[in-house]
Amino acid sequence: MSSQKKIVILCGGKFAFKALQLLAFENYLCGIGIGKSSSLVIEALETESENNNLDFKSFPDKKSISEMKSWIEKLKPDFIFSISFPFLIPENVLSYGKEKFINFHPGPLPQYRGPMPIFEVLKNQEKFTAISVHFMDSKYDEGPVIFKELLKVEQDDTYGKLAVKLSNHAAQVALNMANMVQFAGKIPSSIQESKDAYYFEKPEFSDTCIKWKNMTADEIIALINSCNPWNTGADTSFQGEHIKIIVASLYNQSHQNTKPGTILAITEDGNITVACSDDKQVSIEVLKTDIGIITAKQFNFQENILGKKFR
Template structure:
């Protein structure tokens, strides 16, 4: 690791959105690159923890709880005079009044490949779409979400069985190394190679709604259903569905390579797992689900509804 003269080290201000950025903040602070931390929409616990650590490390700190508070950001940046501003899941769009602080000084680290996965929750989208690889994309920022010139896409494999939670932790840990590598590069680079995004392959995903998390048994095959369940665990508790007329969330399920002669959405068996027929002649085996009575195993659910077969909506 290079040793820098602290009088000449290029200072970095980090804007973040919560604990996803913690590993990166810790590593950058340890290497003495950070001059300030700003958090947007953070919980009281996270804000207090970051403010305490920032004070102990003599690092500037500011909380931006809403869009109105963003009016204070430019003056804060002008006061700290960072050489670069890193954004890691910061929830607010930075206006030109802030971006005008300096050309190519704002770098966002997007937890998904660009330009294919623009939007607020690329982790959900790549899992739902059954991608085998995602990325952390470093790009310069402009006045539109996720549209600035790309510096690089750092690829990350998606393992079979990865859930939203597992992939988020993996990306958070990788983010620390990616941002540190960028900080080191900036110490020596007079310019940063970058290229415009290819708009012909771009796609922007809005924040998922109920229609995006709901299982459609008649249109989705077994692999799609399992992918959706994993993509919803744990942020949405699970994938939404209806069972015995009750709205439920399926948290954990696996693929059953067993053919059936039932309509899609039919409960084939209800014992240790809830086995449900899918439209591609496969079944999924539900292991854990959330109901109005609480989170329970399929076996516990079976005791409440000792009915051999039923059809889901």
């Protein structure tokens, strides 16, 4: 089809792979640009680009973005899709064309702006998340929204599980968007409501640390899931040692107002039950300690831990 509109994809790693495969299969792509990523991911994408006769460009740091405008002008795409691209696109690049740059944000906008909305959505125990498709401007995640595709968050979703589901979801959404731009003379969009907007920075240690004194059991489990696997679990300490809790579940029994963080029992499965601030308990299954990633049963064999506290 000689009039078929061509697309460049800017991406940041594996999250965009499914979308790349679908768009390449439909012959929509003319180029792939990747931001800062691992050498293995970059090499894999470069090989796939060569196999599909696509132009490939790496942008390893912010300084290299200065080369983006000339690269785009050489390829002359009709649209530029951004999927997990790690750098802000400057105005001089965006000037290539009004409403040419479209971002696929893995979270609801404008409520979950920022680089890691999956973490925040899980931590806040949201029931739904979204792929938000929006035009890009010179600020992160603030451009007019074209549409949002909702995705249910399951109770046992970890960061890794939800990221994989969103990656698959984003692929179909990107394909739908690519089909839309083939025929749409004008793409409808709506300005984001500033009163609903919040920008979450990349999580720091204080964000991933369990606060036993005031966090409920559900909040602790949500935090643990939101940190698995990217942070290898939620942070805490035990007897002066830095610990990460990787897998835990609700153990819905009263602990009779025992101080939060106290280890109460060892279950038949060898899990560790710990008191929380809301008179419920969490059952810890997998941890990371100085000796490595171990089960709660292995952790229990190190010493007599009953009655001792996580802090």
